Amino acid sequence: MYLPAHFAETRSAELHALINANPLGALVTCGPSGLDANHLPFELLAEQGEHGTLQAHLARANPLVEQIVDGMSVLVIFQGPQAYISPNWYPSKQASHRQVPTWNYQVVHAHGRIRLRDDERYVRGVVARLTREHEAASGQQRPWKMTDSSPEYINQMLAAIVGIEIEIERLIGKFKLSQNKTPEDVAGAAAALATGGHHDLARAMGKSTP
Known part of the structure; x- marks a missing residue:
């Protein structure tokens, strides 16, 4: 990734925060047929490993399972x-x-090493934590939980997926937020973005201004 110094974000807390706020990641691999990308919701375990660990699951029918x-x-x-x-x-x-x-944009590249975790306890834990977190954030009065379905049905669904774990070796962040512009120009662009509904990006630009 082309990364001019003024757009580089190196603070682990900021990089982890972006991942947590945008957990749908594109998993890029290179297999027998060349490059491939799978879009998966990830859980970040920030304290596990030097740069954190990512956990997710794949459909057992996904060809990637055989390629990992x-x-x-x-x-x-x-x-x-x-x-x-x-x-x-x-x-x-x-x-x-x-x-x-x-x-303008914010992006984080997580480079790491992957391994399969094909055991029911691991997969159940990943699904349970992802479900609990995102159901809580959905604003429903009665969030869905795994026990809403029969144990037989949940076991059937869990058997159809495989867990993966990625030990992060490098985190590269590019936060392109007009840092190469004057504070007045940054403020003008941020105000226009906020007016257009891009509030998160506008706030990020405001934070980046010295």
Whole structure:
């Protein structure tokens, strides 16, 4: 990933926060047929390992299950807020007309080594934790839980999936938030984004301004 120094985010807490807020990651692997990407909801165990550990599950029918070799290198991409930036939003454009369109975004690349965890207890724990977390965040009065279904049905569903675990070796963050612009231009673009409903990106830009 092309990463100019002024867009690099190296703080582990910020990188972990983006993953937790955007848990649907693109798992990129290279197998017999070349590059492949699978989109999976991940759980981050931030305190497990030097950079954290990612856990998820795959459908047993997914060809990737047969291609995974324990310890093989993989990449997981987590995309945060993103939006188009118009030159018209920079106050300096009105004076100099020396601005062009761009795109602001936040992304984290997690490089690590994967292994299969094909045991029922592990898979049940992954599913239970993901379900509990995201059902709680859904705002329902009565969140769904695994015991809402019969044990036989849940066992059948769990048997159809396989767990994976990725030990993160490197975390690379690119937070492109107009850090190469003046504070006035950053403020102008952030205000326009907020007006258009891109509140998360607007807040991130405000935090990035010295």
